[in-house]
Amino acid sequence: xxxxxxxxxxxxxxxxxxxxxxxxxxxxxxxxxxxxxxxxxxxxxxxxxxxxxxxxxxxxxxxxxxxxxxxxxxxxxxxxxxxxxxxxxxxxxxxxxxxxxxxxxxxxxxxxxxxxxxxxxxxxxxx
Amino acid sequence: xxxxxxxxxxxxxxxxxxxxxxxxxxxxxxxxxxxxxxxxxxxxxxxxxxxxxxxxxxxxxxxxxxxxxxxxxxxxxxxxxxxxxxxxxxxxxxxxxxxxxxxxxxxxxxxxxxxxxxxxxxxxxxxxxxxxxxxxxxxxx
Numbered sequence: 645x646x647x648x649x650x651x652x653x654x655x656x657x658x659x660x661x662x663x664x665x666x667x668x669x670x671x672x673x674x675x676x677x678x679x680x681x682x683x684x685x686x687x688x689x690x691x692x693x694x695x696x697x698x699x700x701x702x703x704x705x706x707x708x709x710x711x712x713x714x715x716x717x718x719x720x721x722x723x724x725x726x727x728x729x730x731x732x733x734x735x736x737x738x739x740x741x742x743x744x745x746x747x748x749x750x751x752x753x754x755x756x757x758x759x760x761x762x763x764x765x766x767x768x769x770x771x
Numbered sequence: 772x773x774x775x776x777x778x779x780x781x782x783x784x785x786x787x788x789x790x791x792x793x794x795x796x797x798x799x800x801x802x803x804x805x806x807x808x809x810x811x812x813x814x815x816x817x818x819x820x821x822x823x824x825x826x827x828x829x830x831x832x833x834x835x836x837x838x839x840x841x842x843x844x845x846x847x848x849x850x851x852x853x854x855x856x857x858x859x860x861x862x863x864x865x866x867x868x869x870x871x872x873x874x875x876x877x878x879x880x881x882x883x884x885x886x887x888x889x890x891x892x893x894x895x896x897x898x899x900x901x902x903x904x905x906x907x908x909x910x911x912x
Contacts, residue, residue, distance in 0.1 A: 715875045719863070720779070720834070761779050761861045762820040762830070 705742025709751075717750040719757035722764055729755060733767045775810070775869065776837045776844055780851060780860035781830035784817055791831065794856060798835075798847065805846045807839025825858045836865075 708727075709717065719725070728736050728743070728751055735755055738748040758764040782791060791814075799809055815832035824830065837843060844862050851860045 713879075715872055716868075719861075757861060757863065759821070761859060762781065762822060762824055765821040767822075 707742055707744040707747055709747040710744055717747065717754045719754045719761070719763065721754075722758050725751070725755050725758055725764060729764060731769065733765045733769075772840050773838055774840065774864055775866040776839075777863045777865045778835040778837055778844075778847065778860065779863075780833055780835075781820070781824070781858050782833065782856045783825075783827055783858055784829045784831060786831060786856050790856070791833075794854065795833070798850065801847055801850050802837060802839065802843055805839065805843040807837055807843035810836040810838055812836075827858060830858055 708714070714724070717724075728741055730736050735752055738745070743751060755764060759766050782794070786794075795812065802809055811834075813834040815834055817829055817831050819829045820827065837847070848860070848862060851857045
């Protein structure tokens with residue numbers, strides 16, 4: 645019995661944020677709109693796995709370089725760098741891509757080097 | 772003080788092959804004169820530029836790996852700036868980065884060994900020692 649009462653209480657403690665005021669906090673904070681999560685934001689992002697609210701589950705973004713263990717961020721690898729450059733030629737902020745801080749640092753440096761040698765555009769699409 | 776540098780430069784797309792070879796050999800003499808050495812030359816071929824450079828939309832990319840002191844790079848960049856056919860260049864020091872990468876690689880390998888060893892020993896240990904070699908031997912042969 646003791647185990648049973650403990651088990652549900654542990655997960656209840658953690659997602660305290662979206663439990664009660666889920667619809668409210670989810671509503672007024674738009675979040676960075678990369679995903680199409682605007683439609684049915686009933687359950688808060690990363691909230692408890694409630695039945696029915698699973699459809700609009702927002703995945704936690706993870707650093708591509710950490711998960712794939714890419715140690716070398718090189719300016720010559722313009723295909724890799726191109727994934728982190730927006731259509732306009734801008735470096736995509738890491739709040740959108742989920743890249744961790746040290747890797748974003750190296751990434752930005754590499755993109756700037758690649759721009760210098762005309763592997764990536766400064767502005768607009770690669771002609 | 773020897774350092775490793777990587778020099779990438781673009782020459783105009785209408786350059787003939789023999790002219791390019793001539794340019795490369797002159798660069799080599801420049802480097803050796805400044806007591807440096809060329810480790811590798813990679814002709815990456817013609818590629819579209821991401822933006823227009825001196826009214827060219829494409830260029831021939833060449834990648835060189837050079838070893839030597841900073842004065843080599845100084846002299847080489849001066850030479851490239853004067854050379855008409857070279858439309859863009861970039862020099863990057865790579866030895867520090869390489870050192871970092873080697874360190875990471877070493878670290879990962881050492882971690883792999885540590886994680887692999889206990890599993891092997893744990894499997895072997897519980898098995899009765901007299902039986903294990905006998906069972907293994909026929910399977911191996």
